[in-house]
Amino acid sequence: MKNLLLILLTLINSTVLLAQGTASDSLATVRGFCIAAPTPAEHARFLTFIEKELAPRGVNTLVLRVDYNYQFKSHPELRDPSALSPQQVKQMVQLCKKYDIELIPQINLLGHQSWASTISNLLRVYPQFDETPHVAMPEKYEWPNADGLYCKSYCPLHPEVHGVVFSLVDEIMEAFEAKAFHAGMDEVFYIGDDKCPRCSGHDKAELFAGEITKIRNHLAQKGRRLWIWGDRLLDGKATGLGMWEASMNNTHRAVDIIPKDVVICDWHYNRAEPTAAYLTMKGFDVITCPWNKPAVATAQYEAFKDFRATANPTLAPRYLGLMQTVWSGAGNFMDIYYNTKPAADERQKGPVDSFVQLFQIMNAGK
Numbered sequence: 534m535k536n537l538l539l540i541l542l543t544l545i546n547s548t549v550l551l552a553q554g555t556a557s558d559s560l561a562t563v564r565g566f567c568i569a570a571p572t573p574a575e576h577a578r579f580l581t582f583i584e585k586e587l588a589p590r591g592v593n594t595l596v597l598r599v600d601y602n603y604q605f606k607s608h609p610e611l612r613d614p615s616a617l618s619p620q621q622v623k624q625m626v627q628l629c630k631k632y633d634i635e636l637i638p639q640i641n642l643l644g645h646q647s648w649a650s651t652i653s654n655l656l657r658v659y660p661q662f663d664e665t666p667h668v669a670m671p672e673k674y675e676w677p678n679a680d681g682l683y684c685k686s687y688c689p690l691h692p693e694v695h696g697v698v699f700s701l702v703d704e705i706m707e708a709f710e711a712k713a714f715h716a717g718m719d720e721v722f723y724i725g726d727d728k729c730p731r732c733s734g735h736d737k738a739e740l741f742a743g744e745i746t747k748i749r750n751h752l753a754q755k756g757r758r759l760w761i762w763g764d765r766l767l768d769g770k771a772t773g774l775g776m777w778e779a780s781m782n783n784t785h786r787a788v789d790i791i792p793k794d795v796v797i798c799d800w801h802y803n804r805a806e807p808t809a810a811y812l813t814m815k816g817f818d819v820i821t822c823p824w825n826k827p828a829v830a831t832a833q834y835e836a837f838k839d840f841r842a843t844a845n846p847t848l849a850p851r852y853l854g855l856m857q858t859v860w861s862g863a864g865n866f867m868d869i870y871y872n873t874k875p876a877a878d879e880r881q882k883g884p885v886d887s888f889v890q891l892f893q894i895m896n897a898g899k
Contacts, residue, residue, distance in 0.1 A: 565594035565856025571863040588632035590892040607700040639715035647685035649674040686723040689744040690731035719762035738786035763797040805832035813851040825883025827890040
C-alpha cells in the first residue's frame with residue numbers, strides 16, 4: 534500500500550511538472566523577422582547579418598520570402614535567373630540551427646502572382662493557371678485602374694496547378710529542413726472571377742478556405758504547419774480596415790471554415806489594431822507583424838503584453854508574439870541598416886528603425 538501511494542504521488546508530481554512545462558513552453562514568445570531571401574551575391578553578407586544582428590537580439594524565427602529564388606530541381610523552368618543554390622541554403626540552415634532560429638521559407642501562393650507590370654514566374658511559364666487571363670498587364674502600372682488589377686492570382690480550381698505548386702513546396706521544405714511553411718495568401722483581390730470557367734459563381738470565402746485547407750492538408754501529411762498572412766480573414770467593411778488590411782470581397786467568412794492549426798500573421802502598419810484578440814477568439818495562433826513605424830510596433834508589443842497578462846488560460850497561449858516585416862530586398866535593408874547606402878525615403882528607413890526599436894523593447898521586457 535505504501536509503495537502504491539509513493540507511485541501515485543510520483544505520478545501526480547510528474548503530471549504537475551509536465552503541465553507547468555507545457556504552460557511555460559506554450560507561452561514562449563515568437564520573436565520573428567521576415568525578409569526576402571538574399572540573392573546569391575548577398576548571401577555571405579546575410580549570413581553575417583544573421584550571426585551579428587539577428588542572433589544577438591534573440592530573434593528565434595526567420596521567415597524568408599524565397600518564391601523562385603532557389604535552384605529548383607523539380608521545376609527548373611521556374612527558377613529566377615540568379616537563384617540560391619542548395620549549398621547556400623544549407624549554410625543558412627546550419628547557421629540558424631546554431632543559434633536556435635526556426636527558419637521558415639515562403640512562396641507566395643494564390644495571390645501575388647504579378648507585381649506592377651511584371652508577371653511572376655508561375656503564370657509566365659504556365660499562363661493557363663491565370664485566374665484572369667483576360668486582364669492584360671499594362672506597360673505602365675497605375676493604381677487605381679479600370680481592371681482592379683493589383684496582383685494576379687492563379688486559379689485555385691485549375692486541375693494542374695497544385696501538382697506544380699506542391700512540388701515546389703515539398704522541395705523548398707526539404708532544402709530548408711523546415712517544420713513550417715509560409716504561403717503568403719495576402720491581398721487576394723482576384724478570386725472567383727466571373728469570367729473564370731472554373732471559379733465563376735463559386736462563393737469567394739469557400740474558394741479561399743478551400744485553397745488554404747488544401748495547402749494545410751498537404752503540409753500536414755509530413756507533420757508540417759501552415760502560416761499565412763491574416764488580412765483576407767478580416768471584414769474590411771465591418772472593421773473599417775478597408776481593402777488592404779482586410780477583405781472587401783467576402784473572403785473574411787473563411788475564418789470560420791479553415792483548420793484552426795493554421796498560424797495567422799496579423800499585419801497592421803498604421804495602428805495597433807486589436808484584431809489579434811479577434812483571431813485568437815476564433816481559435817487561431819496569432820503573430821502580430823509591424824513594418825515601418827516604430828511607434829506602431831511599440832504599441833503592438835504593449836498590446837501583446839497586456840493580452841498575455843489579462844487573457845484567460847485558453848486565449849493567452851494563442852497570442853504567439855511579434856514578427857518584424859521588411860518589404861524590400863535583403864541587400865537594400867542591410868545597406869540602410871549599416872549606413873552603406875542612404876535610404877531613398879522613410880518607407881525604406883522605417884523598417885530599420887522599427888526593427889531596432891522593437892527588439893530593444895522586447896529584450897527590455899524579458
